[in-house]
Structures are given as C-alpha cells and as structure tokens.
Amino acid sequence: MSEVYSPTSEQDVQTFVHSCFLEGSPIEVMGFGSKAIGREIQCSKTLKLQKLDGIIEYFPDELYIKVKPGTSLELIENTLEQKNQELSFEPSDLGYLYKGKSLKGSAGAAVACNLSGSRRFKAGALRDHLLGFRAVNGKGEVIKSGGSVVKNVTGYDVSKLISGSYGTLGVITEIIFKVQPRYDESQTLIIYDLNLKKALNVFSQSMQTSYEISGACYYPEGMASFFTLNDIDTNSSITALRVEGPKISVSERIKSLKKLFSDHQNIFVLENYQSRIFWKSTSDISFFNNSENTVVKISLPPVFTEEFLQQFTNEDIKFVVDWAGNLIWIEIAKEDSVLLRQLRKKVINFNGHLTIMKAPTHVRIREDFLTVVDENMKKLSLRIKDSFDPKGILNPGKMYSGL
Amino acid sequence: MTTLLMPEVDQRVLFDKEKIVSDLKKFTNSNNIISDSEGVTPYETDALSAYKQKPMIVVLPENTEEVSDILKYCNENNIKVVPRGAGTGLSGGALPLKDCVLLSLTKFKKILEVDYENRCVVTQPGVTNLSITKAVEDRGFYYAPDPSSQIACSIGGNIAENSGGVHCLKYGMTTNNVLGVEIVLMDGTILRFGGKKIESEGYDLLGLITGSEGLLGVLTEVTVKILKKPQSVKALLLGFDSIEEAGKTVSDIISGGVIPAAMEIMDKPLIKATNDYSKAGYPLDVEAILIVELDGTESEVGVLITKVEQIAQKNKVKYLRASKDDEERLRFWLGRKAAFPAIGDMSPDYLCMDGVIPRKKLPEVLKEINKLSKKYNLRVANCFHAGDGNLHPLIMFDSNIPAELKKAEDFGADILKLCVQSGGVLSGEHGIGIEKRELMCEMFNNEDIQQQLSIKKAFDEKSLLNPGKVYPILHRCAEGGKMHVKTGEEKFKDIPRF
Structure with a gap:
C-alpha cells in the first residue's frame, strides 16, 4: 500500500519532494484521484494535492484567476460565473466517464492532462489558457514560468510544457488561468439524418464562413439516446453547429447557417438553455457515461476522419466526432486488444494519434497510453524529463515506459 | 554603443576558418557561403542596431538536409551557430558572434501548401508574415498575428520570438496560431512537432x-492556422482628460464582457508627435487617446460599438467618434502606426521599451515613468497595447551628448523593473535577446534560470546554438534593456512599428 501524503503548502510539497529526491523514492502525484488516466504505475509514495486548495486571487478586469492546484474546477467555474466569466476551453467533467456522475476534479489535474472541451478548435486548448504556474521539480526546487499577463516573451514558455505532462515534470503548486467573458447567448443548429460524410461536409462548409462556429460535433444514429433534452430527436443521427455571442449576432448567424444548409430537410435550432446543456454533455463525454469498456480519444486532420472511420465499419465500435472533425471519441470492447492496436496503427498512417482515456487496469498495464512514433522524439522527451526530474521520481512511467 | 559581455571567442575556430569554409562546401552550394569581411557585413546586426558584430561565416542553406548537415558538422566541431530569419528582431536575438556560423534562412521562401479544408498553410520559415495572408485573402482568409513589421519579418522569426501585434487580446499570439513545425536540432536530428491536426x-x-x-533548434517548415476574415470591422476614437479615465474605460470594457479586436492608448506627448507627423486629425486638447477596434458580424459590431460608447461616456469621454467606413478606421490608426517615425522626427535618438503590466496599473506606472523622465531629464512618450497590457515607452535622447545613451539605458532598465514590480513582465513581444538579458533576474531566481538552462541542454547539449542570448551569462543582475535607434540608422525604418 502506498503511503499517502497530503501537503497544505508549497513548502510542504518542496520538503516532501526533496526528501524523496534524496532517497530516490518514486511518487505518484494526483489531484483528487478521480481519474485513472495514464499508464498504471506503482509508487511507494502518493502525493495528493487535494488539501493544497483555494483561490489565491481573481481579478475579473485583468482576465485572470490564480489558484492552488487542489482547487476544484467546480469552485473556479462557479466563482467566474458570478462575474459572468468562464474558462473558455470548456474543461471536461470526466466524472461522467469515470464514475457516471459529475466529478470535475482539480485544477492541477486538468492542467496535467491538458483537458479541453468542445470549443477547443476555436478557443484553443487548456494550454492556450495557462498564463503561468509555480511547481516543484523532481529535485525539490520551486520553479516558475509565465505570469498573470497575456502577452509574455520572457524566457521559455514552460507553461506549455507543463500542460499535458501528466505530472512527470513537476508538482504544480500554483496555476494562473486566463479567463474570458461568458457569451450572452448560445444557439445550436441541428441537422438530422446525415451520414458521416455529409456531416463532415457541413463542418467544412461552415468553417469556411465568417460565422465563428464554436462547436461542431456529430452523433451517429443511436449515439444521442442519452440526451434528455425535450427538443432533440434522439433516434436520428445529429450534426450540430454552435454559435455564441451577443444575442442579435447569434440569431443572425443561425439564420445565415439555415440558409446555407437549406438543402437539408430536417433542420432544427436549440435555443440558449438547451444549447448550453447539449454542449456541456458533449464536452463531458456523457455518451460514454460510466463506460466499462475501453474509451480512446483520436486526434487527426479532419480531412482523414471519414476515411479512417470507414476502415472500421465492420467492427464493434461506438464513436462520436467533435472539434469539427478533428477529434473522434471511440469505445471498444474492453478485451479487444487486437482492435485497439489496429486503431492505433491506422491512426498513425493518417498522421494522428490515439490516447487511452479510460480502460480496465489490465489494459492500462498492457497497452501504450499514448502514441509514440519517432524514436528521436522519445529520446528528446526523455532528456526533457531528465532536466526536470533527474532521478525520475515524479509519476515515473505515467506517459510512456521510462517517462 | 555600450559594451556587452558575450560568450568567450574560440580562437581555435577562428584559426580554422578556411578549413571550416571548405568543409561547409560539402554540404551546400559554394555560392551559399559568405566568408569575406565585406560580404558578411549586412548580417552584422538585426533591428537592435546599437550592437554590431560581424559573423565569421554566413551560410544560406537551401533545404532541410543541408541545415541538418551543417548543424551536425558544427556540433561535432564545437562551432557556434546563430540562426537568422529576416533580421527584423528588436532585441538582438540574431546578433552574430565573432566565431559563429550565421545560418540565414532567407532561401526558405516558398509557401508549400494552402489547405483550406484543414484551414492551414504549410510554408517554409523565410516567408514573410504578410505573404501568408496575401496567399489566402482571395478566399477571405487571413493569418491572425500581425506584428508591426509584418511586411518584412519572417514566419520562422515570428515563431522564434512568439510575435504579437495589436490583435493579440482576441486572436492570441503566434503560439496560439501555430499548428506544427519541422525543426532541426543542433546535433542535426530532424523532428516534427505538431502538424495539421489541432492537438498533439x-x-x-x-x-x-x-x-x-x-x-533550441532551427525551423525548416511551419504549419499555421488561418482564419476567416470577420464580416465587419469598426473603430472608435476616444479622447479623455486623463490617462486614468482612459484606463478605467479599458477595464470597464473588459469587465463589461467585451473583448475588442484591439485597444490602444497614446499619451499626450505621443498624440502631438504622431498627429504632427501623420496628420491623422487627432484631438489635441486631450491627455489620452484610446482607439478601440471591434469586429464580428454587422449587427454584433453595432451592438458592441453602442456598449463601448456608453462605457466611455460614463468615464467622461471628451472626444468620441466612430468610424463611418474603412477609410476613416484606417485614418484612426494612421497616427498610432506612425508612432516610431514620429518620435524619430522629434529626437536624434530614441530607445523603444517593451514591458507588460496589468492593465489597471497603467495610470500609476505612467506617473512613475514621468517621475523617472524628470529624474533622468529625458523626454518620454508612451503607447500602450491596452488590451493586453503591453507598454512601449519611447525614450528620447541624443547620443552625441556624452553619457546620454547610458542615461537612456538606465532609464529604460528602471522602467522594465517598474513593470515587473507592478506584476508584469520584461517583454511582451520583442523578446529578451541580448537587450534584456541582464534583467532576467528581476523576474526569475537562480533555480528558475537553472531549470530553463537545463531545458536548453536537453536540446543542445554543448550550448552551441545562439549562445549568449536570453539568459545572463554570469547569472548576475546588471542593467540593460533597450532598443537604440540612431536617426537615419534604424534598420527597416520604413516599417510601421506599433
């Protein structure tokens, strides 16, 4: 059984990591421990950041919020909402995927996993909204980068490197997020009964307009049945386009989109309230609620999305496409390693990658979590890891074997 | 010119120059190698022209393999390499070293692919920023980051410096608009980061x-995101009786939920200078001008203009005009974009600073700058990318007066320290280079700097690629921080700087 330590200050984290560095003891770093993301690892010590929590400062007119890593995303989002602001990368609530209920997790874990929702292709990923951070590296030294201002070319942009590094480079002790005004209005144009090819065409056409689409997803027939929204027909396939902004502008753009797609018979508009629920559920991967199977995330250039999926039409897979065709969520049977490897092999051919988001422990032990193609990339990544954590004590092996 | 500590010159490399030249001819056409003193002179400085150093050899490779071979050779033979794009950088990032091979990427000037389906452009790094927009504008697309030097600066250089522009608040910096690169490390390894997919x-x-x-490496190919142009763009020209009112208006606009495409403040000395120079027709009886540009659909811009007007009125705006058409909007910008040459007209020399501060600190920072102006007895004019807090004070001086350059540099360093003390950073868009190198300790402690240096080692074990830049050589805090422009000597003086 791993020894769990819950620090309450940066100083505590520093002292703990420093002593582990001296002993060479590996540490598993976690926030609330709500997501089993990454390779399954065994460490003699666990550092749980849940108690290192709280909002340090929030200046709405400076568009940033500074928090400790154990602060719940829920608290952050509620605080921002009071000032009509939000984190515009729409952090996903992976609680639905993992536990079948809302469990937003901590800010530190969101940064470590670089998790971004449906607005990602327009607003950027979490990494684009991390202005600065403080962390303790694998030697037990406090390091920092960035600041609270949006424009900053002062040394390497280590904030980018720390986002999505799954706790392998440093234990985050302070986070500065950029915040943005919440849009007044959200509306969603829904086109029913399209096949994937036509849906991707709709994405492509709408992305060539100046209507500033901020959500574009596709649910094949049967995949939307989990929605409980009154206005949605969940028996058909759903192609959805979101538009956000001042109400007058949203209505105008929706009208233009309706005109653009007037060839399609079955068009419907989700108004503000339902539109927001629709996209929250999509960002939260609610379609694979409490999945007991293997759920993977595939990112590839959108022109290849259809061709890629076509190769698996005879297989038992469930999928949803998001990010205007840039992202495919796929669920496969938990025992099906052959299919998992085939998916990964094909995705590499299309210059994409596959990340395992949820899988039973034995799959997590056996299969690669991320996709490494280039040996030289792996070598460089190892050297970077070494520059932060020379003894390899922080989440060792979480991303790749040896990293 | 003030003296600058640079990495120790390797006499052995200088001694072997002829052999190195002949070896380099194995990797690229001999016409691509310049080694005579006159031939290398155009490469002796970038746009921070106060500092000059002729490189030992200039090489202009033509493809990725050549770059890889040259870097590998230099790495194996312990020869320093300084990469260079268009040479428009303002912080001395491309300043050569006496014993270096200067690697110029100017032959990488082809746009390789325009991909509307994936909404991106794949290009070689020597292509100018503006050419990317030119290549896609007939279909109504553009590349968002717009540094003021965009007609001349290269996209590779933009990535090296994470260039900004006036539209950063809404559209982000270069980092938010690049999808992928091909990069060659100092040991010759060719790698690809990112690509046409949006997430790696x-x-x-x-x-x-x-x-x-x-x-960290030399770019040989770049993939950037392109965006569809907004339907409508309008600007408001607002005049206030005080900087405080202008600053408060900016804060209120943002906390009111509006993110304009651009917001710019000029102080009274700059208003007068730019108006005299460009005849932009600015009101002269105000202490501060605020230009707010809004974009989106027609109706959206209409709503936003009204909202901003109301906020400005609440903050006692003295002069208010909304652009009636694009011509008038561009006229609002005319003076602002002429800020640098206008100051050049007023003073024999000036230094342009590039600090960032929290927006709300503007009035107090400007008050302090004015106090420093009196202390140093040097004039200063200020322009401010108010949306993102990027402040460009222009310090005027005369280098013919003994010790005045040093005085101006000290003034500049004090301003940057003030920015950091106010919660800001040393550079918003010009980079650290050699210019602000010694000030890095104002922001970072030794552990921060050591961490960054060890990242450098992961990419370039022997520290041969562009050494002496960004990080203080002796890790000490000294004074520095300036872009020195001598009248008539400004590099790329025809480029509007803003």
Whole structure:
C-alpha cells in the first residue's frame, strides 16, 4: 500500500519532494484521484494535492484567476460565473466517464492532462489558457514560468510544457488561468439524418464562413439516446453547429447557417438553455457515461476522419466526432486488444494519434497510453524529463515506459 | 554603443576558418557561403542596431538536409551557430558572434501548401508574415498575428520570438496560431512537432519552442492556422482628460464582457508627435487617446460599438467618434502606426521599451515613468497595447551628448523593473535577446534560470546554438534593456512599428 501524503503548502510539497529526491523514492502525484488516466504505475509514495486548495486571487478586469492546484474546477467555474466569466476551453467533467456522475476534479489535474472541451478548435486548448504556474521539480526546487499577463516573451514558455505532462515534470503548486467573458447567448443548429460524410461536409462548409462556429460535433444514429433534452430527436443521427455571442449576432448567424444548409430537410435550432446543456454533455463525454469498456480519444486532420472511420465499419465500435472533425471519441470492447492496436496503427498512417482515456487496469498495464512514433522524439522527451526530474521520481512511467 | 559581455571567442575556430569554409562546401552550394569581411557585413546586426558584430561565416542553406548537415558538422566541431530569419528582431536575438556560423534562412521562401479544408498553410520559415495572408485573402482568409513589421519579418522569426501585434487580446499570439513545425536540432536530428491536426500528445514541444528565440533548434517548415476574415470591422476614437479615465474605460470594457479586436492608448506627448507627423486629425486638447477596434458580424459590431460608447461616456469621454467606413478606421490608426517615425522626427535618438503590466496599473506606472523622465531629464512618450497590457515607452535622447545613451539605458532598465514590480513582465513581444538579458533576474531566481538552462541542454547539449542570448551569462543582475535607434540608422525604418 502506498503511503499517502497530503501537503497544505508549497513548502510542504518542496520538503516532501526533496526528501524523496534524496532517497530516490518514486511518487505518484494526483489531484483528487478521480481519474485513472495514464499508464498504471506503482509508487511507494502518493502525493495528493487535494488539501493544497483555494483561490489565491481573481481579478475579473485583468482576465485572470490564480489558484492552488487542489482547487476544484467546480469552485473556479462557479466563482467566474458570478462575474459572468468562464474558462473558455470548456474543461471536461470526466466524472461522467469515470464514475457516471459529475466529478470535475482539480485544477492541477486538468492542467496535467491538458483537458479541453468542445470549443477547443476555436478557443484553443487548456494550454492556450495557462498564463503561468509555480511547481516543484523532481529535485525539490520551486520553479516558475509565465505570469498573470497575456502577452509574455520572457524566457521559455514552460507553461506549455507543463500542460499535458501528466505530472512527470513537476508538482504544480500554483496555476494562473486566463479567463474570458461568458457569451450572452448560445444557439445550436441541428441537422438530422446525415451520414458521416455529409456531416463532415457541413463542418467544412461552415468553417469556411465568417460565422465563428464554436462547436461542431456529430452523433451517429443511436449515439444521442442519452440526451434528455425535450427538443432533440434522439433516434436520428445529429450534426450540430454552435454559435455564441451577443444575442442579435447569434440569431443572425443561425439564420445565415439555415440558409446555407437549406438543402437539408430536417433542420432544427436549440435555443440558449438547451444549447448550453447539449454542449456541456458533449464536452463531458456523457455518451460514454460510466463506460466499462475501453474509451480512446483520436486526434487527426479532419480531412482523414471519414476515411479512417470507414476502415472500421465492420467492427464493434461506438464513436462520436467533435472539434469539427478533428477529434473522434471511440469505445471498444474492453478485451479487444487486437482492435485497439489496429486503431492505433491506422491512426498513425493518417498522421494522428490515439490516447487511452479510460480502460480496465489490465489494459492500462498492457497497452501504450499514448502514441509514440519517432524514436528521436522519445529520446528528446526523455532528456526533457531528465532536466526536470533527474532521478525520475515524479509519476515515473505515467506517459510512456521510462517517462 | 555600450559594451556587452558575450560568450568567450574560440580562437581555435577562428584559426580554422578556411578549413571550416571548405568543409561547409560539402554540404551546400559554394555560392551559399559568405566568408569575406565585406560580404558578411549586412548580417552584422538585426533591428537592435546599437550592437554590431560581424559573423565569421554566413551560410544560406537551401533545404532541410543541408541545415541538418551543417548543424551536425558544427556540433561535432564545437562551432557556434546563430540562426537568422529576416533580421527584423528588436532585441538582438540574431546578433552574430565573432566565431559563429550565421545560418540565414532567407532561401526558405516558398509557401508549400494552402489547405483550406484543414484551414492551414504549410510554408517554409523565410516567408514573410504578410505573404501568408496575401496567399489566402482571395478566399477571405487571413493569418491572425500581425506584428508591426509584418511586411518584412519572417514566419520562422515570428515563431522564434512568439510575435504579437495589436490583435493579440482576441486572436492570441503566434503560439496560439501555430499548428506544427519541422525543426532541426543542433546535433542535426530532424523532428516534427505538431502538424495539421489541432492537438498533439506527449510533451508540448511545439509550445516550448515557440518564443525560444532560436536557442533550441532551427525551423525548416511551419504549419499555421488561418482564419476567416470577420464580416465587419469598426473603430472608435476616444479622447479623455486623463490617462486614468482612459484606463478605467479599458477595464470597464473588459469587465463589461467585451473583448475588442484591439485597444490602444497614446499619451499626450505621443498624440502631438504622431498627429504632427501623420496628420491623422487627432484631438489635441486631450491627455489620452484610446482607439478601440471591434469586429464580428454587422449587427454584433453595432451592438458592441453602442456598449463601448456608453462605457466611455460614463468615464467622461471628451472626444468620441466612430468610424463611418474603412477609410476613416484606417485614418484612426494612421497616427498610432506612425508612432516610431514620429518620435524619430522629434529626437536624434530614441530607445523603444517593451514591458507588460496589468492593465489597471497603467495610470500609476505612467506617473512613475514621468517621475523617472524628470529624474533622468529625458523626454518620454508612451503607447500602450491596452488590451493586453503591453507598454512601449519611447525614450528620447541624443547620443552625441556624452553619457546620454547610458542615461537612456538606465532609464529604460528602471522602467522594465517598474513593470515587473507592478506584476508584469520584461517583454511582451520583442523578446529578451541580448537587450534584456541582464534583467532576467528581476523576474526569475537562480533555480528558475537553472531549470530553463537545463531545458536548453536537453536540446543542445554543448550550448552551441545562439549562445549568449536570453539568459545572463554570469547569472548576475546588471542593467540593460533597450532598443537604440540612431536617426537615419534604424534598420527597416520604413516599417510601421506599433
């Protein structure tokens, strides 16, 4: 059984990591421990950041919020909402995927996993909204980068490197997020009964307009049945386009989109309230609620999305496409390693990658979590890891074997 | 010119110059190698022209393999390499070293692919920023980051410096608009970070190398995101009786939920200078001008203009005009974009600073700058990218007066320290280079700097690629921080700087 330590200050984290560095003891770093993301690892010590929590400062007119890593995303989002602001990368609530209920997790874990929702292709990923951070590296030294201002070319942009590094480079002790005004209005144009090819065409056409689409997803027939929204027909396939902004502008753009797609018979508009629920559920991967199977995330250039999926039409897979065709969520049977490897092999051919988001422990032990193609990339990544954590004590092996 | 400590010159390399030249001819056409003193002179400085140093050899490779072979050779033979794009950088990032091979990427000037389906452009790094927009504008697309030197600066250089522009608040910096690169490391390894897909996995090396000032690798191909142009763009020209009112208006606009495409403040000395120079027709009886540009659909811009007007009125705006058409909007910008040459007209020399501060600190920072102006007895004019807090004070001086350059540099360093003390940073868009190198300790402690230096080692074990830039050589805090412009000597003086 791993020894769990819950620090309450940066100083505590520093002292703990420093002593582990001296002993060479590996540490598993976690926030609330709500997501089993990454390779399954065994460490003699666990550092749980849940108690290192709280909002340090929030200046709405400076568009940033500074928090400790154990602060719940829920608290952050509620605080921002009071000032009509939000984190515009729409952090996903992976609680639905993992536990079948809302469990937003901590800010530190969101940064470590670089998790971004449906607005990602327009607003950027979490990494684009991390202005600065403080962390303790694998030697037990406090390091920092960035600041609270949006424009900053002062040394390497280590904030980018720390986002999505799954706790392998440093234990985050302070986070500065950029915040943005919440849009007044959200509306969603829904086109029913399209096949994937036509849906991707709709994405492509709408992305060539100046209507500033901020959500574009596709649910094949049967995949939307989990929605409980009154206005949605969940028996058909759903192609959805979101538009956000001042109400007058949203209505105008929706009208233009309706005109653009007037060839399609079955068009419907989700108004503000339902539109927001629709996209929250999509960002939260609610379609694979409490999945007991293997759920993977595939990112590839959108022109290849259809061709890629076509190769698996005879297989038992469930999928949803998001990010205007840039992202495919796929669920496969938990025992099906052959299919998992085939998916990964094909995705590499299309210059994409596959990340395992949820899988039973034995799959997590056996299969690669991320996709490494280039040996030289792996070598460089190892050297970077070494520059932060020379003894390899922080989440060792979480991303790749040896990293 | 003030003296600058640079890495120790390797006499052995200088001694072997002829052999190195002949070896380099194995990797690229001999016409691409310049080694005579006159031939290398155009490369002796970038746009921070106060500092000059002729490189030992200039090489202009033509493809990725050549870059890889040259870097590998230099790495094996312990020869320093300084990469260079268009040479428009303002912080001395491309300043050569006496014993270096200067690697100029100017032959990488082809746009390789315009891909509307994936909404991106694949290009060689020597292509200018503006050419990317030119290549896609007939279909109504553009490349968002617009540094003022966009007609001349290269996209590779933009990535090295994480360039900004006036539209950063809404559209982000270079880092938010690059999708992928092909990069060659100092040991010759060719790698690809990112690509046409919008998200990569593993460490975000693309994010790390953006803004790394040519210290981690040499770019040989770039993929950038393109956006559809907004339907409508309008601007408001607002005049206030005080900087405080202008600053408060900016804060109220943002906390009111409006993110304009651009917001710019000019103080009274700059209003007068730019108006005299460009005849922009600015009101002269005000203490501060605020230009607010809004974009979106027609109706959206209409709503936003009204909202901003109301906020301005609440803050006692004295002069208010909304652009009636594009011509008038561009006239609002005319003076602002002429800020640098206008100051050049007023003073024999000036230094342009590039600090960032929290927006709300503007009035107090400007008050302090004015106090410093009196202390140093040097004039200063200020322009401010108010949306993102990027302040460009222009310090006027005369280098013919003994010790006045040193005085101006000290004044500049004090301003940057003030920015950091106010919660800001040393550079918003010009980079650290050699210009602000010694001030890095104002922001970072030794552990921060050591961490960054060890990242450098992961990419370039022997520290041969662009050494002496960004990080203080002796890790000490000294004074520095300036872009010195001598009248008539400004590099790329025809480029509007803003």
